[in-house]
Amino acid sequence: MNRDPNKSPVILVTGASRGIGAGTARALAARGVRLALLARSGEALKALAGELPTEVLTGTLDVTDQEATARFVQETMERFGRLDALINNAAVLGPTGPVSETDLAGWRRAVEVNLLAPLALTRAALGALRESQGRLIQVSTGAAVQPLPHFGAYCATKAALTQLARVLALEEPSVTTLCFSPGVVDTGMQEEIRREAAPRMPHPWGRFFLDLPRQGGLQSPESVGLTLAWLALEAPREWSGQMVDGSDEKLCKKAEAWARG
Ligand SMILES: NC(=O)c1ccc[n+]([C@@H]2O[C@H](COP(=O)([O-])OP(=O)(O)OC[C@H]3O[C@@H](n4cnc5c(N)ncnc54)[C@H](OP(=O)(O)O)[C@@H]3O)[C@@H](O)[C@H]2O)c1
Structure with missing residues (x-):
């Protein structure tokens, strides 16, 4: 990688205030990548930016605010002059519970955050990604393929996001588009599952999560972030359209070897 700070790659990560997004930002910054980080928690973003060794632009905003996210992509281009990857990582788990009981307002919010926000950000960033022949990573989940009771909104929105990525891989030959399934990771989202969803889930799913x-059985956000960082910088062109499994041992070893230099 080019170590000249003015020529090093630039990557935009959503949902970077904690969890997998923050782990990914740390792994990328350690490789000299300049970052545009976005989430609602401004203080957490600022604290993270303060500890990173590279130039960081932060955006305190809700991903569902399409004008604000488009403006943030523009600010990223104005600041850095390029964009090498977009990682659509921000997501919500809920509403959880049986489909018959979850309210439509919660479903609408899940569609807004998990599907329409990554779609809008992708559209805002596509021109820059075509130019850099960059990478687009939609953070998905095993639940996009494997149905889980009480996770209807999460499964359905992530399945839609996954299929969107496959279509984009066909339509945008100059951009490498991947879905990433992190595995089970020790973050706030897993805490939320244990606290809110698992106690009510039917056997054996609830027990599994608890x-x-x-x-x-939980991977660390740092190790998953490292794999995601490797993908954003190094994923081969021929992987475009694939769902990449973050718990795949071979892939994790590849990312670890890359991090050791
Ligand atoms: N953890 C797992 O086991 C697991 C498994 C499979 C897939 N995933 C996927 O991995 C990704 C990251 O999950 P995580 O476990 O790291 O979750 P997390 O700890 O709950 O973090 C979610 C991140 O998304 C941001 N976010 C949520 N809603 C937002 C909104 N409306 N606008 C802007 N930012 C928003 C949060 O920041 P603010 O609250 O500051 O806005 C936070 O930074 C998600 O796409 C998730 O579906 C996770």
């Missing part, structure tokens, strides 16, 4: 910490 037992994960005790069984050592």
Whole structure:
């Protein structure tokens, strides 16, 4: 990678205030990548930016505010003059519960955050990504393919996001478009699952989620962030349109070897 700070790659990460997004930002900055980081929690973003060794632009905004996200992409281009990857990582889990009981307002919010916001950001960034022959990563989940009871809104919106990525891979030959399935990761979202959803889920799903910490079944946001960082910088062109599994051992080893230099 080019170590001249004015020529190093630029990557926009949504949902960077904590969890996988923050882990990814740390891994990218450690490789000299300049960052545009976006989330609603301004203080957390500023604290993260303050600890990173590269130039960081932060945007305190809600991903569903399409004007604000388009403006943020523009500010990123004005500041850095290029965009090498967009990682659409921000998402919500809820509403959780049986489909028959979840309210439509919650579903609308899930569609806004998990599908329409990444779509709008993708459209705003496409021109810059075509120019850089860059990478677009839609952070998906195993639940996009594997149905889970009480996760209707999450499964449905992530399945739609995954299929959107496959279509984009066909339509945009100069951009490498991937879906990334992180596996199960020790973040606020898993805490929310254990607190809100798992106690009501039918057997054996609820038990599965509740037992994960005790069984050592959770990956760290740092290790998953490293894999995601590798993909954003190095994913081969021929992977475009694929769902990449973040818990794949070979892939994790590749990312670790890359990080060691
Ligand atoms: N953790 C897992 O086991 C797991 C498994 C499979 C897939 N994933 C996927 O991985 C991604 C990251 O998940 P995570 O576990 O790191 O979740 P998390 O800890 O809950 O973090 C979610 C991030 O998204 C941001 N966000 C949420 N709503 C937003 C909004 N309306 N506008 C702007 N930012 C928003 C949050 O920031 P603010 O609250 O500051 O806005 C936060 O930075 C998600 O796409 C998730 O679906 C996670």
